[in-house]
Amino acid sequence: MRRITRFATVGIASAALALSATACGKTSSDAASDSGDVKAAIAYDIGGRGDQSFNDAAYAGLSKAEKELDVKGTEAEPSDGEADADKVQRLTSLARAGNNPVIGVGFAYAPAIEKVAPKFPDTTFGLIDDSSVQGENIANLVFNEEEGSYLAGVAAAKVSKSKTVGFIGGVETPLIKKFQAGFEQGVKDTDSSVKVLSQYLTQPPNFDGFVKPDLGKAAAQGQLDKGADVIYAAAGLAGSGAIEAASKADKWAIGVDSDQYNQKGLAAYKDNILTSVTKDVSGAVFNLIKSVKDGDPQSSEIRYGLDKNGVGLAESNPAYTKMTEVTEAVAAAKKNIIDGKIVVKTTP
Missing domain, CATH: 3.40.50.2300 (Response regulator)
Incomplete structure (x- = not known):
């Protein structure tokens, strides 16, 4: 069984991780190659995992990738009343730890990804529900x-x-x-x-x-x-x-x-x-992780509508x-x- 590491917020320990990675001159891709593992991370939106809705759908995609793609997953929970700076620090730590892709669950991550993505050009950043921030290594996963x-x-x-x-x-x-x-x-x-x-x-x-x-x-x-x-x-x-x-x-x-x-x-x-x-947030997360593992990472806007069964009505x-x-x-x-x-x- 693959193990998921969870951490609630990004504080002193994460800052130390970022500093040590910088001191060693390692990028996220260096860290990944050192470990020999494919690693992916999702940073949850407000409410975190257990919301029975949006965040849980993203987790399902990560969980599927762990089982089917032999990917090591990391989950990062939001903190109460956090500012954009907290999200920047969280995404930075996830990228420095060698996770690729790093996925921000929700439009609230747009400002943070805009700041962090250019610093890690070899890491793909997924941004769910927002296409206002774009870049060569940013995949905008949006839905109709x-x-x-x-x-x-x-x-x-x-x-x-x-x-x-x-x-x-x-x-x-x-x-x-x-x-x-x-x-x-x-x-x-x-x-x-x-x-x-x-x-x-x-x-x-x-x-x-x-x-x-x-x-x-x-x-x-x-x-x-x-x-x-x-x-x-x-x-x-x-x-x-x-x-x-x-x-x-x-x-x-x-x-x-x-x-x-x-x-x-x-x-x-x-x-x-x-x-x-x-x-189909779970499918979008899984597809992005798979694209990175396959060596052809998604980027720009990837839109999911009725025509692709990206949205729909459940019949359970x-x-x-x-x-x-x-x-x-x-x-x-x-x-x-x-x-x-x-x-x-x-x-x-």
């Missing part, structure tokens, strides 16, 4: 979240009996607005009489909306009180609170990023998780698969998006 969210909107409009559905965004950022835009468009294109209640949990620079389930639970309860019978939350760990609230009210929840019906931490609520908008809940009218409507919408007959908006 709006397309998957459109399909969720179709499903929500089809199953809603109250003609009211809800969208909860964790933090109001351009990325999460893509989820909102696609969902609202999918609902309205399917049934213009269905009302969509949309709200955000926090505003930048407060990112609690991605990590505090109680915020998601309270927001979902408010929407349920207003008659919503389907709630779609794009809010990371906070979304688990929304799923809990919907389940306890015996209404439908729609998960995000991972197939949340199959997440162990949400097992108590799975019967009420109609479907999930999936992003047997109740969902039995809803023929719903699944047929979703399948038709998917085809029309791929064929270009439906253009999904990226802003509400």
